[in-house]
C-alpha cells in the first residue's frame with residue numbers, strides 16, 4: 311500500500327555527510343528521516359578510508375622492520391594478511407554490519423528507512439511504496455560509485471573494485487591495478503608489501519596526475535622500491551579473463567600483462583540519473599550536483615559530499631554537512647570556501663597537498679613564485695635515514711605575498727601539511743612566516759627553508 315508522510319527533513323544517503331546532517335538535525339529537534347540503501351556510515355568506514363588506512367598501518371610496520379638492519383639490527387617479520395583482514399573485519403567494519411551506526415542515529419531521534427530513494431518532486435522523496443514530503447527540505451548525500459572505463463572485454467571479467475579489495479580474506483599472488491590515483495597507489499603499495507606482485511597501469515604520464523609532478527615522481531620511486539611495476543602513459547586496449555587469470559593488453563604492444571586479480575581504480579562518478587534529479591529539473595547527466603555556498607542545489611534541496619564534485623574526501627563531506635545543517639536551521643554562517651582544500655595520499659611516504667598546484671596557479675593567471683626543498687637537506691631528514699624521502703613545495707601568489715598552494719611529502723607528511731593548510735587558509739603573509747620560530751629538529755623545519763628559497 312502506498313503511503314504519504316510529512317516530515318521536516320529527508321536525508322538521502324547516510325555516508326559521513328548525510329549521517330552527520332541527519333543526526334545533528336534530529337538532535338536539534340527536527341523530525342528527520344534518513345534513507346540508506348546499503349550501510350549507515352557509507353563508503354568511508356566500510357570500504358574506504360578506515361579499512362584502507364588499517365591496511366596501510368600494517369604495511370608501514372613491515373616496511374619499517376625492513377629498515378631496521380641499516381639502523382638498529384636484525385628484525386625478522388613474517389607478513390600475515392590474516393591479521394590485517396581480521397582487523398578490518400572485526401574492528402573496522404563489524405563484518406560489514408552497521409547496527410552501531412544505525413542505533414547512533416535513532417538514539418539521536420532520527421528515523422532510519424532502508425531502501426534506494428528517488429526524488430519524485432520538489433521536497434518529495436520516494437522509497438519503495440513510501441513517499442516523504444519534507445517541510446524544510448531534502449538533502450542529497452549519495453556519494454559516488456567506481457567508474458569502470460569502457461576498455462573492450464573489461465565489463466565481462468570478474469574485476470575488483472575497492473570493495474573487493476577491502477573485503478579480501480586472502481591476498482592474490484599477483485594483481486594489476488588500473489589507475490594510479492589515490493586508491494591505486496595506496497593499495498598497490500600495501501598489497502606489494504604483503505608479497506603480492508603488483509603492476510600499476512596509469513593512463514596519464516605520471517602517478518597522482520592531479521598533484522604536483524614532484525609528487526608523482528616520488529610516488530613512482532616509492533612504489534618501485536616496494537617492487538611494484540609502474541606503467542605510466544599506458545592505455546589498456548583489451549582485458550580478458552580465462553577463468554584463472556586476467557590479461558591486459560596495452561596500446562604500446564608487447565606481451566599482455568597477466569595477473570590473478572585486476573583492481574579497477576580509475577575514478578568515481580555520481581549517479582544522478584537513478585536518483586531522479588530530473589524530477590526537480592536538475593540535469594541527470596551532469597558530473598556533479600552544483601550547489602551555492604550554503605550547499606543549496608535547488609528550492610528546498612541541499613547536497614553535500616562526493617556528489618557535489620568539490621573533492622571526494624570525507625573531510626569535504628563533513629565540512630559541507632556543517633554548513634548545510636546551519637542553513638537548514640536558519641543560522642547564518644560563511645559560505646563554503648575551497649581555497650585551502652587539503653588532501654593526503656597515505657602512501658609511505660605520505661603525500662599531502664593543499665590549495666593550488668603550481669600549474670593551476672599559473673592557469674589562473676597568477677604571478678607565481680615556487681620552491682622545492684628535499685627533507686634530506688634538513689637535520690631531521692638526514693637523521694631519519696632510510697624511509698625519510700620527501701620534500702616541501704610551496705606556491706606563492708607573488709603579487710599578494712601569500713601561499714596559495716603547498717605539498718608536504720615525507721614521513722608524517724600529512725601531519726606536517728597542517729601548518730601549510732593554516733597558512734593558505736588564513737592567507738598568512740609569507741614575510742611573516744619567514745620570521746617565525748620553527749622547532750628543531752623537525753621535518754616541518756623544511757618549510758622554513760622552502761620559504762627562504764621562493765623565487
Ligand SMILES: Cc1cc2nc3c(=O)[nH]c(=O)nc-3n(C[C@H](O)[C@H](O)[C@H](O)COP(=O)(O)OP(=O)(O)OC[C@H]3O[C@@H](n4cnc5c(N)ncnc54)[C@H](O)[C@@H]3O)c2cc1C
Pocket residue numbers: 322323324325326327328345346347348349350351352353354357358359360362363425426427428451452453454472493584585614615616617621622623624625626627656
Ligand atoms: C578505497 C578508498 C579510500 C579512501 N580513503 C580516503 C581517505 O583516506 N580520506 C578521505 O578523506 N577520503 C577517502 N576516501 C573517500 C571517502 O570515502 C568519500 O569521500 C566519502 O565516503 C564520501 O562521503 P559522502 O558523504 O559523500 O557519501 P558516501 O560515503 O559515498 O555514502 C553515500 C551513501 O549513500 C547511499 N546511497 C546512494 N544512493 C542512494 C539512494 N538512492 N538512496 C539511499 N541511499 C543511497 C550509499 O549506499 C552510501 O551509503 C576513500 C575512498 C575510497 C573508495
Ligand SMILES: NC(=O)c1ccc[n+]([C@@H]2O[C@H](COP(=O)([O-])OP(=O)(O)OC[C@H]3O[C@@H](n4cnc5c(N)ncnc54)[C@H](O)[C@@H]3O)[C@@H](O)[C@H]2O)c1
Pocket residue numbers: 459461488489490491492493494496511512513514517518519520544545546575576577578621622623653654655656
Ligand atoms: N587518501 C585519500 O584521501 C583517498 C584515498 C583513496 C581515495 N580517495 C578518494 O577517492 C577518489 C577515487 O579514487 P581513484 O583512485 O579511483 O580516483 P582518482 O581520480 O584519484 O584516480 C584515478 C586515476 O585513474 C586514471 N585513469 C582513468 N582512466 C584510466 C584508464 N582507462 N586506464 C588507466 N588509468 C586510468 C586517471 O588518470 C587517474 O590518475 C579520489 O579522487 C579521492 O578523492 C581519497
